[in-house]
Amino acid sequence: MTDGFDLRALLAERGGERYELHARYLNPQLPRMLHTIGFDKVYERAAGAHFWDADGVDHLDMLAGFGVMGLGRHHPVVRKALHDVLDADLPDLTRFDCPPLPGLLAERLLAHSPHLDRVFFGNSGTEAVETALKFARYATGRPRIVYCDHAFHGLTTGALSVNGEKGFRAGFDPLLPDTPIALGDLGALERELRRGDVAAFVVEPIQGKGVHEAPPGFLAAAQELLHRHGALLIADEVQTGLGRTGDFYAYQHEDGVEPDLVCVAKALSGGYVPVGATLGKEWIFKKVYSSMDRVLVHSASFGSNAQAMAAGLAVLSVMESEGTVAHARRIGGLLKGRLEELVPRYELLHQIRGRGLMIGIEFGRPSSLGLRGRWTMLQTARKGLFAQMVVAPLLQRHRILTQVSGDRLEVIKLIPPLVIDEADVDRFVTAFTAVMDDAHGGGGLVWDFGRTLVKQAVAQR
Incomplete structure (x- = not known):
């Protein structure tokens, strides 16, 4: 056992260089932007919904790391679960076994969406969306995805194809076949579905950009249209899921809505280990993983890792026990x-x-x-x-x-x-x-x- 690396000593010695290090080695516009708007503060400690700056002054967090910190920072139950899983010395990520933690977390997640059957675990909300797009296209045999103006579904190439903000898309074309519609415009959705090449409609029940909620009845009506035309409904619950809107998922505010695929991430991590999940119906997963030859047709190197699974299980346990x-x-x-x-x-x-x-x-x-x-x-x-x-x-x-x-x-x-x-x-x-x-x-x-x-x-x- 070596003792050559001391993280606390490194932070004590170099922590004061944080803004200079970012400016020199990472995105140089971030420290510039923070300085311009007066956000270039130094935070030293955090707990729950509060963090403290270098002077020990308390700050209230109304941002939650863009929604990641659903349970706040350093929840003791999640923290203990991570210590426990590290101390267990598990043979993690052998890739040729079936460890229990992914199955247990999938079981707990699916209990909140009883109409869904299976889960794929990745590492982020963007990966969850990418998975849903791939699965929808393969399961339907169709290429095109419909999404909403002003939507945000991630920044990788596939997810960017269904991003409704032009500033994010500029310069990265060409992307996947896609078509935007206005949130709530059933007529536009039906016109696109009549062309017969739409695999799915992906939608945030409440859009993160601008906080715009789908009109009452829209999701249920969209679902009926999609299924009538052989297309799928994908609910992006990366930010809205896990209790954020006052139900476990935001689509549950509307009766009768049962998406074919649901994307979650952010708060499932407990703020510690990145984790994303795509929940879906049995027939979709069976089409994608149709034979032993296709067992790895969609996978993620760090997906289902023990730390992420332990964090997710702890988060769901806390949510249930603490209401x-x-x-x-x-x-x-x-x-x-x-x-x-x-x-x-x-x-x-x-x-x-x-x-x-x-x-x-x-x-x-x-x-x-x-x-x-x-x-x-x-x-x-x-x-x-x-x-x-x-x-x-x-x-x-x-x-x-x-x-x-x-x-x-x-x-x-x-x-x-x-x-x-x-x-x-x-x-x-x-x-x-x-x-x-x-x-x-x-x-x-x-x-x-x-x-x-x-x-x-x-x-x-």
Whole structure:
């Protein structure tokens, strides 16, 4: 046994170089962007829905690592499960055996979607979507996938083919055969299905970009159309699944919806070990894995690894024992209700939408002359700057981390850990109210920061 590597000593010696290391060796635009918007902080420790900076100051996390930290950071049950699986010295990833943990996790996952039968484990949400696209195309013998405008399903080539944001797709064409439709447009979906070459329709029940929910009845009606034309329904629950919206899956908010394939990831990891899963119907899996010759026709080198499976099992156990789904529904309803009460009070605040603990706060053009002039200035420079003006002081002045819900959108998305409590709701609403007061006062740090953003936006043109 060697003792030549000391991680704590390395972090103590070099941790202060974090931004310089990223600028030199990784994506150089990340530290530049963080510095521009004042997010270049140093965080040292985290637990639950909170983390602490280098000065020991507490911050509230309303971002959850883009939804990964469903149970918050360092949940003791998940942490213990990972220690236990490492201490067990399992013969992991031999590839020519059938270890128990993948089967046990698949069994637990499928219990929440009793109409589905089998699971493929990968390493991310993007891989889960890639798997669903491949399986749908093979099972139906058709090439084309229909998706929604403004959808986000991942950034690898296949998943990018069903990404509704042009900024992500630009320069990476040609992609897979695909066709976008508007979320909720059944007529457009039926027109595409009549062409006879559509394998599947992939959809987020609530879109991550902008937090737009599928209209009531749309998923059920889409499912009926798809099945009538021999195509499949793929529900992308990578961000919305595992309790985020107040049901285990977001598609379960609508009666009668039973997707043929369901993609999950993010929160299933417990925030530790990446894991993605594609759940599907028996006949689809049997078509893909139709013989022993095809046993490895779709696989992942690190898929079903013991650490990921242990993390997933621990997450599902915690969710059941702690009532996480019901808690997300209750606390999410409280937070949304408190925010909706502010809409009549602030002319820049237009709408609160979403379900559970996936909430969108949308801003829009004010009615008063003074604020309208400032709003127009921001919109002329670049759409989305006002939302960024709200996100920045929430962090800098109130120590709350949030995000703008997509490029050039005047929407803030709240996807906090599902363990936030009423005190956290109070803290956020109080801080958000203070920022809105400042913005509607016509001066202060919000608009000072807005002028900085305008200069940056103009300089980049």
